Structure formats: C-alpha cells, structure tokens
Amino acid sequence: MTDEFHDNAYAGLLVNDAHWAFGTDFEDPLAGVDTAVPDGVDPNALAAYCLMLGDDALVLSQRLSEWCSRAPDLEEDIALANIALDLLGQARLLLARAAAADPGIVPQLPDGSPVPDEDRLAYFRDDREFLSVRLAEVPNGDFAETIARILLFSTWRYALFQRLSGSRDAVLAAVAAKGAKELAYHRDFAGRWFVTLAQGTEESRRRLLAALDGLWPLRAELFDTHPIERAVADAGVGVDPAQVQDEAEAVFDQVLAAADMERPDRAPLAGVQGRRGRDGSHTEALSRLLGEMQVVARAHPEGRW
Numbered sequence: 001m002t003d004e005f006h007d008n009a010y011a012g013l014l015v016n017d018a019h020w021a022f023g024t025d026f027e028d029p030l031a032g033v034d035t036a037v038p039d040g041v042d043p044n045a046l047a048a049y050c051l052m053l054g055d056d057a058l059v060l061s062q063r064l065s066e067w068c069s070r071a072p073d074l075e076e077d078i079a080l081a082n083i084a085l086d087l088l089g090q091a092r093l094l095l096a097r098a099a100a101a102d103p104g105i106v107p108q109l110p111d112g113s114p115v116p117d118e119d120r121l122a123y124f125r126d127d128r129e130f131l132s133v134r135l136a137e138v139p140n141g142d143f144a145e146t147i148a149r150i151l152l153f154s155t156w157r158y159a160l161f162q163r164l165s166g167s168r169d170a171v172l173a174a175v176a177a178k179g180a181k182e183l184a185y186h187r188d189f190a191g192r193w194f195v196t197l198a199q200g201t202e203e204s205r206r207r208l209l210a211a212l213d214g215l216w217p218l219r220a221e222l223f224d225t226h227p228i229e230r231a232v233a234d235a236g237v238g239v240d241p242a243q244v245q246d247e248a249e250a251v252f253d254q255v256l257a258a259a260d261m262e263r264p265d266r267a268p269l270a271g272v273q274g275r276r277g278r279d280g281s282h283t284e285a286l287s288r289l290l291g292e293m294q295v296v297a298r299a300h301p302e303g304r305w
Contacts, residue, residue, distance in 0.1 A: 035100040038168045041235045046169065047102035048131065049232045051121070052278060054094030055132035058122055059286065060153060061087035062293050063140055072143055079189055083150065086182040090175060095121045097171045113302045123297035127287045128280040134269065135218040137277075137286040144197050144204065145211035151190035152215060155251045156222045158183040159244035168236040191255045198259030213264045220268035223248075226278040 037043045064084035071077035099106045099117035106117045107124035115123075135153060140146050161183055164176035197204040223245040232238025256263065275281035297303070 033174065034170045035097070037101055038235075038237060041169070041237050042231065043101045045228055045231045045235070046237060047098040047105055048228045049238045050094045050098035050101065050172070051105070052131040052226070052228065054091045054098060054121075055130045056136050056153075056157070057087040057094065058091035059130065059132045059289065060136040060149075061085070061091060062289055063136065064146070064150075066140055067146065076143075076193075080146070083186050083189070086179075086186070090179050090182070091122070092118050093171070093175045097169075097175070100171075109301045114304050115297070115301065119297070123294045124301070127282055127290055130282065130286065130290070131278050131280060132282075132286075133218070133221050134277040134283055134286075135215065135222065137282060137289060138215075138218065139285055141211060141214070142207055144207040145215065147190050147193045147197065148208065148211040148215055150186055151194050151252070151255065152219055152222070154183050154186040154190055155248045156241070156244070158187050159247040159251075160239050160241060162247075163239045163244060167238065172237060187251070194255055195259045198261055208259075209261070212261070213266060216264040216266040217269035221276055221278075224276075224278075228278070 037046055061084045064080050064087070067077065067080045067084075069077060071080055095118035096116075099121060103117075105121070107120045109115055109120060109124065135149065138149075158180060161176040161180040165173055165180060167173040167176065194208065197208040199205075223241050225240050225242045229238055229240055233240040233243075271279070272281045
C-alpha cells in the first residue's frame, strides 16, 4: 500500500484520535475546522442529519465489535474490528458536528463533568432519541449474515459519502471524503466474502441466502427520504438517499451476478404508525444494545479514565 492510500482528508479534525474511547481524550475533535453553519442552512436540520449518519455508524460499529475474538479466523477478526473502528471514527466526528451545529441537543450532565459532547450524545440518549436505520441494530446472527449486512450498508453509504464529499458544510465534506475511502474497503471486503460464501459449500450458500432473505426487508429504509434528509439536500449540505439508489443498486447487482444469486422477494419492514429508524422507532434489539454500551458511562457520568 502507498502512503497516498493513507492520506487523511480531514486530518485537521482529529487530535490524538488513535485510541478514542469514553473519557480518554477531551480535546475538541473539530479543532481548526470551520464549524460555522453555512448560510441558509437550518442548524437544527443539520444537527439532526449528522445524528442520523453518526448514529448509523455508532450502532453498527457496536454490533461489529461483538465479533472481536469470535470471527472464523484471526484475519477476519482483525478486519471486522478495523471496520468497526472506522465506523466509530466516523460516528465521533458526526456526533461532534451535530453538537456544534445545535448545542441544545446535547444531554446535560452534572456540573464539572469532563464528558465531551460527542460522548454525551453516544452514551446519554435513550433509544427513541437515536435516528439510525434499523439495518444497523439487528443482532449479528452468523458470519454470513454479518457479511450480507456490511455489503448492504457499505454499498449504500459509500455512494452517499461520495456525493456528501461535495457538501457546502466543511466538516461534512471532510468526514465524507475520508469516510468514502474507508467504505470502499468495507464494500470490497464484504463483496469478496459474499461471493466466496455463495460459491463455497452448500451450507455456506444456504446460510448466505438465509441471511440476505432475513435482512432484505430492512434495506428499503436506506433509500427512503426523510424530511430532514430532503431539507439538507435542498440546502446543499446533505444528500437525498433516493438519489444514490441507482448507483448502489448497480454495484450490488454486480456482486449478485458474481455470486449467481437473485434478489430476495421480500416486502420492506413496516414502521410503527409510519415511524421507522430515522424517526426514533426501533426494534427491541437497539434497547438491549444501548443498555450494554451505555451502562458504565451512565453509572459514572463524571468519570475520567
């Protein structure tokens, strides 16, 4: 690999970010970057949009981290951990951007708490305040299901970030430019494994078909345009996900063709009274995930590690 591959398109956003976790570094992750909300942009809409993309990454990162020490072999164990860390890095910056755009969304903690804004948003919101898509939150299942989920998620998010790199918002543009490079790897990793499992044994193909069939109803939500997404797209700072569907579909169809598989015939998963992940309506799996993820932070809101 070349040094160019590792160029950090938003190096100015990160300060000592190599080992970020709750309480380890209280430097401003947006230091040196123009965080002013662009003219004509609603700060509340920008913050909500950043929460959507940040929550997607945070929740899926938590899910993928559950594979640590449990993957089929060491190489895949490390690969899944690296994908989780990439998404965690994206989540940190997007949540920090949300807080900078609209400080009113940041949960209040006891006076003197050292917890930075992005950590407050990660650890001190309830499930109904999370705006992530439901594809990110469902339990892992087996390795085939994880591969199918990464492929569905990364083909969509890569296309989205490619366009988002032209955002009028300097922070979003920088996060997307770097994130697209990471997502290209995620997509390649999942695509290769998808084809390998499809062309492997009868059992690996059966498991992959079952995984794709089970996840397919959650896929449509990725491309459904929420009013917030439409508003930020009209303002030139966000992307309407419906506008990247054709691009994502083309890539996914190439993988399906290589795997000699067809699309499942499954209807989209309905919401609750029309509300879905972007509206704060989730499966029970998110509540359990957050309960485990947030327990230490909530027990020690003034903690420093």
